[in-house]
Amino acid sequence: MAAPGFSVLSGRPFQDRRRRARSPALLLVLLAVLAARPLAQERFIDVNRGIQDAGVNGPVKTVHVSGGVYVLVGGGANIVVQVGDEGVLVVDTGAAAAADSILAAIRDLSKRPIRWIVNTTLDPDHVGNNERMSNAGRTVNGNPAAIIAHEKLPIRMLKLPVPVPVSARPLNTFFGDVRDLYFNDDPIFIYRSPGHTDGDVLVHFRRADVIAAGETFLTTTYPVIDMANGGTTQGFIDGLNRILDLAVPKHLEEGGTYIVPGHGRICDEADVLEYHDMIVIVRDRIRDAITKGMTLDQIQAARLTRDYDPRYAAASGPASTAKFVEFIYRDLSAKQ
Numbered sequence: 001m002a003a004p005g006f007s008v009l010s011g012r013p014f015q016d017r018r019r020r021a022r023s024p025a026l027l028l029v030l031l032a033v034l035a036a037r038p039l040a041q042e043r044f045i046d047v048n049r050g051i052q053d054a055g056v057n058g059p060v061k062t063v064h065v066s067g068g069v070y071v072l073v074g075g076g077a078n079i080v081v082q083v084g085d086e087g088v089l090v091v092d093t094g095a096a097a098a099a100d101s102i103l104a105a106i107r108d109l110s111k112r113p114i115r116w117i118v119n120t121t122l123d124p125d126h127v128g129n130n131e132r133m134s135n136a137g138r139t140v141n142g143n144p145a146a147i148i149a150h151e152k153l154p155i156r157m158l159k160l161p162v163p164v165p166v167s168a169r170p171l172n173t174f175f176g177d178v179r180d181l182y183f184n185d186d187p188i189f190i191y192r193s194p195g196h197t198d199g200d201v202l203v204h205f206r207r208a209d210v211i212a213a214g215e216t217f218l219t220t221t222y223p224v225i226d227m228a229n230g231g232t233t234q235g236f237i238d239g240l241n242r243i244l245d246l247a248v249p250k251h252l253e254e255g256g257t258y259i260v261p262g263h264g265r266i267c268d269e270a271d272v273l274e275y276h277d278m279i280v281i282v283r284d285r286i287r288d289a290i291t292k293g294m295t296l297d298q299i300q301a302a303r304l305t306r307d308y309d310p311r312y313a314a315a316s317g318p319a320s321t322a323k324f325v326e327f328i329y330r331d332l333s334a335k336q
């Protein structure tokens, strides 16, 4: 049995995880282990059974995660809502088409004002209700609820083919690695996580012990490395390592820190480790192929993701398997 301080999954000290995933010899061992496991079968932890169909809120469903932290599912990207005596803090605002359902679901959780909004990224299914939700809320000074983001995000929003209007852009920005705030008796840490774009963040509710991962972690598809907006493969790996550093699994059973992906079901640390290792392994395979002189077409034809495809493959769109491989290829090629 694993001693305290050792990973239940690997029996190795937690500090070894990154090195383990980057060591070629151990990668082969890991590959063998992964090949022996039914990857297409998702782990499903119990907290996901708490989904409540509120009915009146259209397609949006509410899941209690921990403490005052809930997830709204079905209104675009996952929306994390923290409620308490001081009011409501919302991580991402969902898709514009679901605005009414999302606001109704938040009002079901708390009648107190929406004080803070955090934007994890710039995609419209994450920030589509920024203006509406901000105007539905109030800061303690009586202004529309403040939208927090890393300083790179509103700059990227301005340069999009269809720029995000100023009224919907985050004005409460921070630079550097982290911003913290204390709200509803919970120390909340907003960490820069420049994988999907260079303005992405993830949010850790320290007391509730919940991480809102945004685009850094998904259970539904491969990651989307939005290179046009500063995204990098290494940024994803760093962001996932950050989550692995912050998250603590409950000994020998599911639970501990809960991680809410940008899309998909609620997870624990084991799922994040698997996603991290998947990106590292695929990245290393593509790097080897580039070293051998293979072209992008040859790499695509070689299906270097095939053991992960049952779980993450998508045929089209920005999260498609082909795009994932292409983004890593271009990212690595640009650095050579």
Ligand SMILES: [Zn+2]
Binding pocket: 077, 123, 125, 126, 215, 262, 263
């Ligand atoms: Zn998304």
